[in-house]
Amino acid sequence: MFRIGKQFRFEAAHSLPDLPEGHQCARVHGHSYTVEVYLVSDGELTRPGFVVDFAELGPFSAHIRDHFDHRDLNTVLDAPPTSEHLAAYFYQWCRNHLRLPEPVRVEKVRVSETASTFADYGPDLP
Template sequence: MHRIGKQFRFEAAHSLPDLPEGHQCSRVHGHSYAVEVHLVSDGELHRPGFVVDFAELAPFGAHVRDHFDHRDLNTVLDAPPTSEHLAAYFYHWCCDHLRLPEPVRIEKVRVSETASTFAEYGPVLP
């Protein structure tokens, strides 16, 4: 089995509702986000020896740049803009919009708000 990944970055602001009064994350604040898309293939590599050409992920990079970079995430997502919700949103966006050759699939998406925190979303595997 082969695994590859590519990281994308964006800057954005958000605030998180429903937190106790005075919680620092209830105030508007910003992050330098890193989003990693992880792909997996249990089949043959594509010429010249790729799981997939990283260029196939360009539509995702454009989507992140056009819809998330330098935005208020509270106005972008329909859910509170936590790392968990962002990871699920990006995972489903990739599954719905990236045209990957068989048997390549999205394994997971990881979203980091800081250098030491992250959330991941992907299918539950047996």
């Protein structure tokens, strides 16, 4: 199996509902988000030896830029804008919108709010 990944970055604000009074994340605050998309292939590589050309992830980069960068995430997502919900949203977006050749598939998406925290989403995660 082959696995590749690419990182994307965006800046955004959010607040999280249903937290105890005084919790810092209940207030509006911002993060420098990192999103990592992991693609896997059980098959042969495409010419010249790629799982897929990283340029095929261009539509995802544009989607982040146009809909998430410098936004209030509470107005973007239909769910509380946690890293977990963002990872699931981005995974589904990639599955539904990226044109990947067979047998390449999206394995998982990782979203980090800080350098030391992250959430992963993928249907086959252990």
